[in-house]
Amino acid sequence: MKNILVIGATGQIGSELTMKLRSIYGNEHVVAGYITGAEPKGELKESGPAEICDVTDAAGIEGVVKKHQIDAIYNLAALLSVVAESKPKLAWKIGIDGLWNVLEVARMNNCAVFTPSSIGSFGPETPHDNTPQDTIQRPITIYGVSKVTTELLSDYYHKKYGVDTRSVRFPGLISYVTPPGGGTTDYAVDIYYSAVRGEKFICPIAAGTYMDMMYMPDALNACVQLMEADPTRLIHRNGFNIASMSFDPEGILAAIRKYKPEFEMEYKVEPLKQANADSWPNSLDDICARQEWNWKPQYNLDTMTVDMLEKLKVKLLG
Numbered sequence: 001m002k003n004i005l006v007i008g009a010t011g012q013i014g015s016e017l018t019m020k021l022r023s024i025y026g027n028e029h030v031v032a033g034y035i036t037g038a039e040p041k042g043e044l045k046e047s048g049p050a051e052i053c054d055v056t057d058a059a060g061i062e063g064v065v066k067k068h069q070i071d072a073i074y075n076l077a078a079l080l081s082v083v084a085e086s087k088p089k090l091a092w093k094i095g096i097d098g099l100w101n102v103l104e105v106a107r108m109n110n111c112a113v114f115t116p117s118s119i120g121s122f123g124p125e126t127p128h129d130n131t132p133q134d135t136i137q138r139p140i141t142i143y144g145v146s147k148v149t150t151e152l153l154s155d156y157y158h159k160k161y162g163v164d165t166r167s168v169r170f171p172g173l174i175s176y177v178t179p180p181g182g183g184t185t186d187y188a189v190d191i192y193y194s195a196v197r198g199e200k201f202i203c204p205i206a207a208g209t210y211m212d213m214m215y216m217p218d219a220l221n222a223c224v225q226l227m228e229a230d231p232t233r234l235i236h237r238n239g240f241n242i243a244s245m246s247f248d249p250e251g252i253l254a255a256i257r258k259y260k261p262e263f264e265m266e267y268k269v270e271p272l273k274q275a276n277a278d279s280w281p282n283s284l285d286d287i288c289a290r291q292e293w294n295w296k297p298q299y300n301l302d303t304m305t306v307d308m309l310e311k312l313k314v315k316l317l318g
């Protein structure tokens with residue numbers, strides 16, 4: 001059985017991915033790596049091993065990898081786009097110096113590595129509609145710059161050293177479990193919380209701004225499916241476009257109003273978030289992921305909305 005380390009196990013993706021990996025590979029085989037101040041709690045803490053694992057501390061990562069004989073690392077440590085813009089140096093330290101540490105440990109200890117890229121790796125010159133897998137990437141945010149570098153450095157380690165690096169370009173991820181912190185796409189999560197609480201939603205993104213989004217169960221499946229994919233079929237590695245839905249604020253509002261007709265929204269556009277969103281694609285073409293590892297999402301805007309409203313009702317209102 002494979003041993004896996006999740007770095008950033010208490011974050012938005014990590015908290016759910018760790019549990020999913022434990023359900024597949026066995027609780028004892030999946031180590032939740034966390035930093036001080038973000039300790040695992042509840043089921044995540046109780047169900048399996050946990051270790052302090054700071055991505056900026058190469059020796060610390062290596063210690064955990066050796067202790068647990070790790071075969072694969074899911075490196076989820078990152079700052080999201082808005083917070084990264086206010087702390088560019090820290091974003092680089094975590095995203096790139098951290099990735100370097102992970103790749104070096106992986107090279108020395110023969111581990112596979114998954115490090116997410118993002119729709120943020122594209123820029124204003126990228127074709128915005130049906131954005132191809134291989135196209136111009138000139139991002140204007142530090143988040144995007146670090147994600148393009150992530151893709152290139154991960155490819156480099158594969159080509160030069162044979163490290164089994166793989167990744168996807170995540171769209172905005174929507175989930176009812178752990179909220180995202182400081183991203184441009186966060187509005188598409190926050191809007192459901194407002195809807196369930198019966199509050200008016202103040203939308204920071206302008207009407208008509210389309211971005212790719214994805215429900216967390218599909219995102220988790222993508223991670224596992226790609227890491228389990230037959231390497232002989234992979235023409236690309238870092239990172240694959242994946243897509244399941246694209247909408248603007250009016251679209252998600254309409255989807256929620258189908259079930260909550262009284263729900264209200266008002267626009268108060270935040271310039272930094274809007275600039276980020278305007279520089280990112282409207283929708284990605286994910287044909288390469290479909291062809292090379294059978295990627296296929298399960299959720300669309302309507303089925304996600306039904307599930308989000310149901311689950312958040314239980315979480316917030318009991």
Ligand code: SER
Nearest residue numbers: 080081118183184185
């Ligand atoms: N969700 C990310 C952000 O908004 C983009 O991948 O920063």
